[in-house]
Amino acid sequence: MKQHLITSMKASVALFIIMLTVIFSCQKSISDKQTNQSVSTNADEVSSGSIAPYNLDVALSGDGKGVGLLRFRQKKDSARIINLDTWVWHLEPNHPYLLQRAVDSIKFGNCFSTAWLTLGLGATPASIRTDASGSGKANLWRDISAISPGTEFYIHFQVIDSVSAAVVLKSDCYTYSVR
Numbered sequence: 001m002k003q004h005l006i007t008s009m010k011a012s013v014a015l016f017i018i019m020l021t022v023i024f025s026c027q028k029s030i031s032d033k034q035t036n037q038s039v040s041t042n043a044d045e046v047s048s049g050s051i052a053p054y055n056l057d058v059a060l061s062g063d064g065k066g067v068g069l070l071r072f073r074q075k076k077d078s079a080r081i082i083n084l085d086t087w088v089w090h091l092e093p094n095h096p097y098l099l100q101r102a103v104d105s106i107k108f109g110n111c112f113s114t115a116w117l118t119l120g121l122g123a124t125p126a127s128i129r130t131d132a133s134g135s136g137k138a139n140l141w142r143d144i145s146a147i148s149p150g151t152e153f154y155i156h157f158q159v160i161d162s163v164s165a166a167v168v169l170k171s172d173c174y175t176y177s178v179r
Helices: 004-026 032-048
Strands: 057-059 069-074 081-089 094-105 127-129 136-143 152-161 167-170 174-178
Touching: 057 152, 057 174, 069 167, 094 136, 127 167
Parallel strands: none
Antiparallel strands: 057 069, 069 081, 081 136, 094 127, 094 152, 127 136, 152 167, 152 174
16 A cells, blocks of 8 residues: 555656746747747748649539539749639530539638639630540640639539520539649
């Protein structure tokens, strides 16, 4: 019993010393110099493209077995063109579809917009035509040079049947920054 009491006291003293060490060794405040250095490092990372969501891989899915993929890419150049390489699978064979997007300002909401814009070759809408197996691919693009760099949006996509305008595929909501 006496041995157990001594062991218990040693453990309590050791735990107390560890707690004091942890409490007094933790940094409680950050100097202004450290804060400014942290912010500028993050700004450098954002401007170099390592943080901001300039490029997206967008999964498209529907109620049926149809699926799609959109590779949304904005190169580091002054042209400010977004390449929208789009693939669809398991849709109606030999049929045209359209890719659309809707955006919301970061200030106003998270993909609530239903103001759909049909995408294509620049400002000209273009279809994604499926082959005999129901697969299709289109290399679409959009010029965003009128939008200020650094502008952020919530963005979501849908693929519609170009004949009936029924939505066949849709995406989740993504955050996008203009490069």
